[in-house]
Amino acid sequence: MDFINQIEDLKQKNKDLQMKSVIIKGIPYDVVGFESLVDFSATWEMVETLVRHEEEKSSEPNSLHSKETSWKKMEFNKQIKTLYEGKVIIWNREKEMSLIIDPVSQPLYRSIEVPVNETTIYGAKDAFTENSQQNIGLLRSKYQSKDVEVITTQHGKRNRRFSFLILKGTTEEHMVEMIKKKIEDYPNEIKQVKDIHVAFGFSKFSLITRVNSTELPENAMEYIEQGKIVFFMDGYPFALVLFNTVFDVFKQPSDSNYLSAFVYSLYLLRIVGIMIAVLLPGLYVALITINPEMLKVQLALSITESRQFVPYPAFIEIIIMLLLIELITEAAVRLPLSISNTIGVVGGIILGQAIVEASLVSGVLIIIIAATTIANGIIVNFENGITLRLMKYIIVVFSAMFGILGHVIGLLVLCSYIARITSFGVPYVRWKKEGIQSENQ
Amino acid sequence: MKRNYWIKIIISFVLLALLSGCWDSRDINYRSTPILMGVTKDEDLYHVYLIIPVSVVSEQRNLAKVDGKGATIVDAIEQIKKKIETTIDLEHIGFVVLGEELGREGIGKIINTFMRMRDMPATPTVAFTQEDMDSYIDQMIETFQKVGVPIFGFLEKQAGWEIYNPEVSLWQVYRGIHSYTSDIAIPIISSNENLEMDYFGASVLKNGKIVETLDALEVLLMNLLNNEENVIKTFITIDETTDVELVERDVEYDYKYNGDQIDLTIKLEFVMIVAEAEDHLNDEDIQKKFEEKVEKDTLQLVKKLQDKHADVLGISNRIRKNYTHNELKNFLNETYPNINVKVEVEAVIENNGKIRNLNNDDFEDWDKQKQD
Numbered sequence: 001m002d003f004i005n006q007i008e009d010l011k012q013k014n015k016d017l018q019m020k021s022v023i024i025k026g027i028p029y030d031v032v033g034f035e036s037l038v039d040f041s042a043t044w045e046m047v048e049t050l051v052r053h054e055e056e057k058s059s060e061p062n063s064l065h066s067k068e069t070s071w072k073k074m075e076f077n078k079q080i081k082t083l084y085e086g087k088v089i090i091w092n093r094e095k096e097m098s099l100i101i102d103p104v105s106q107p108l109y110r111s112i113e114v115p116v117n118e119t120t121i122y123g124a125k126d127a128f129t130e131n132s133q134q135n136i137g138l139l140r141s142k143y144q145s146k147d148v149e150v151i152t153t154q155h156g157k158r159n160r161r162f163s164f165l166i167l168k169g170t171t172e173e174h175m176v177e178m179i180k181k182k183i184e185d186y187p188n189e190i191k192q193v194k195d196i197h198v199a200f201g202f203s204k205f206s207l208i209t210r211v212n213s214t215e216l217p218e219n220a221m222e223y224i225e226q227g228k229i230v231f232f233m234d235g236y237p238f239a240l241v242l243f244n245t246v247f248d249v250f251k252q253p254s255d256s257n258y259l260s261a262f263v264y265s266l267y268l269l270r271i272v273g274i275m276i277a278v279l280l281p282g283l284y285v286a287l288i289t290i291n292p293e294m295l296k297v298q299l300a301l302s303i304t305e306s307r308q309f310v311p312y313p314a315f316i317e318i319i320i321m322l323l324l325i326e327l328i329t330e331a332a333v334r335l336p337l338s339i340s341n342t343i344g345v346v347g348g349i350i351l352g353q354a355i356v357e358a359s360l361v362s363g364v365l366i367i368i369i370a371a372t373t374i375a376n377g378i379i380v381n382f383e384n385g386i387t388l389r390l391m392k393y394i395i396v397v398f399s400a401m402f403g404i405l406g407h408v409i410g411l412l413v414l415c416s417y418i419a420r421i422t423s424f425g426v427p428y429v430r431w432k433k434e435g436i437q438s439e440n441q
Numbered sequence: 442m443k444r445n446y447w448i449k450i451i452i453s454f455v456l457l458a459l460l461s462g463c464w465d466s467r468d469i470n471y472r473s474t475p476i477l478m479g480v481t482k483d484e485d486l487y488h489v490y491l492i493i494p495v496s497v498v499s500e501q502r503n504l505a506k507v508d509g510k511g512a513t514i515v516d517a518i519e520q521i522k523k524k525i526e527t528t529i530d531l532e533h534i535g536f537v538v539l540g541e542e543l544g545r546e547g548i549g550k551i552i553n554t555f556m557r558m559r560d561m562p563a564t565p566t567v568a569f570t571q572e573d574m575d576s577y578i579d580q581m582i583e584t585f586q587k588v589g590v591p592i593f594g595f596l597e598k599q600a601g602w603e604i605y606n607p608e609v610s611l612w613q614v615y616r617g618i619h620s621y622t623s624d625i626a627i628p629i630i631s632s633n634e635n636l637e638m639d640y641f642g643a644s645v646l647k648n649g650k651i652v653e654t655l656d657a658l659e660v661l662l663m664n665l666l667n668n669e670e671n672v673i674k675t676f677i678t679i680d681e682t683t684d685v686e687l688v689e690r691d692v693e694y695d696y697k698y699n700g701d702q703i704d705l706t707i708k709l710e711f712v713m714i715v716a717e718a719e720d721h722l723n724d725e726d727i728q729k730k731f732e733e734k735v736e737k738d739t740l741q742l743v744k745k746l747q748d749k750h751a752d753v754l755g756i757s758n759r760i761r762k763n764y765t766h767n768e769l770k771n772f773l774n775e776t777y778p779n780i781n782v783k784v785e786v787e788a789v790i791e792n793n794g795k796i797r798n799l800n801n802d803d804f805e806d807w808d809k810q811k812q813d
Contacts, residue, residue, distance in 0.1 A: 289467075289469075303469055304474075307468065
């Protein structure tokens, strides 16, 4: 079966496949491509000049032509594969040879925009997009040197592309090779970041993300320079950073655009915020239920007053309230922006007010919950924020059982859990600022 | 393997929950937290009063009086527990008032009981009252309703009593009773029509019994000698017309051994500000008057205490290290009364009040310097 017939056959199954014929200098050519991927009207001119040019050039020595943009005979299946990647085949009917070119593609990717999830006040305002080529370009424009190298691999039926960035001299290359191999060897389809976790052999139920996502090229570049491994998954508009460390919870590279004194106080503020987010609800339960003697008497009386008609123990009370806040947070994420504001008002203000007036929870608890929720927002990465959101419940449960003692035990349990986490031999809690190279063999 | 691991985790969590006994704990709103305990004796029975803050939403905070009688203090507290529905949590007691007649009989046993009780802290302030306990407590509550906050003032260390008050904690009383070389003075307080608390001075305890009473000035001197931190805003009246404010003070104890005799020189140094004075007095007069007065009063206080074999000034404590355990047993009765005490006072007037005082020679000095 010749080429034309095969294409016709394919056209029956894919209605968006286009084949257009054109005669240039008396030779008939067929231009084949997916209408959904290729902007034909813009490509047309390009095809014409290219073909004319090629004709003239064909008399010249062969060495000048690059391998990819020259007329040659190819297997049909290979040609078809390039079609799916968004290329266009120009078929010479007489010579039965084809030329594969990169056409003007349909605008399927959004342009570079302002970051949505990680907003910065002072710092670069560009963000990664779904197109990993564009993302690599963003990074290259930030580090204009021959030291930056890119390795790619493709995986699975989806033919998903993973691109790894290597900074010569800083990135451990055998580490990158190993990670690349892990992805290549993974038998199932890699759909989400969770699958990457599984492919790397990390526990699915880990409380801490080993693979961090960042939206900011500035941050990604900084991470590469720290020796972390940054890679892109096509279609995922974040850079994936391997070796998330405990310092990333309260430090981010764009902080350094401020005054140093302010930056250090900012770190301090974030550490305090982390403390509040994790410890405060537990402390409330411990102090109210089991160890009220640790409160100052005036404070104890105020709390007694506000808890006067609350019918259930502090543990139930705080679980109800935390649940409510989680619901509000999740609802605000799901809903369109214009409606999610309403959720904030209804959930936060009206419900908070009404629930206290109905004596279902105490007023002091509302303050605690508000402080916790606000403090949770100060944490640098959203994924790290999720970690702390979960940890808080562990502390609450321990506090409800053993009071202040349990509070400390819960903290200890969490600390030991964090301390034992490693990814590829690199501990999560690392004091060393510079990188991963020396610690990992 | 994997299943085994989960079973272990589940079992440990179940055990954790069962062992915690968390269902036995009561929330803060089901507990009463008394802030003051009054103890008297009523015909062989201990009579214990508790003041419990009662808080009702949207109303002013109020105080409630509960009392109970029993053969022992714990029994009396148990009687109170029967009367009210909530758990009584003695952890917040900040103030223990004892009837003075108990002090005459000896409070050693009571203090021991308090120290033994696990839910009673060792930190509440201890005081005696000479009034009838029932009316005293009523008066306190009444004043509180009239004025508002005062009773909580005693729980605030910063807002505490001034230097006239020998504020002592329960553990200090316990120490004072059982130490070989030191005793303790407990303040005497009373309710008053206008002031919610008024102090008459302090009772000196020896082995848990009151042996002597100190008046307000003596208490002040005692505090000055005992290195109480805060002397700021302390006014000392020298005579009817003169008053000085202390800014700084320094005390030094100088012991000298002459064979069996111990000579002690207490050197007191003061920096002060003239607060009120007649015009005809100049700085030196005031200074001299002050020095004489403090020296006389201090000596008198020391003699008075030495006569009663009670040491609240820490005189014996400072040389305790030179004696064996056996010698210390009778130290207060044998050695302490025979210590020869001398007092030297040195006062400096830092500021005479920033008013123009014609009697002062400030200007003359200045003129002289100019002429030279």
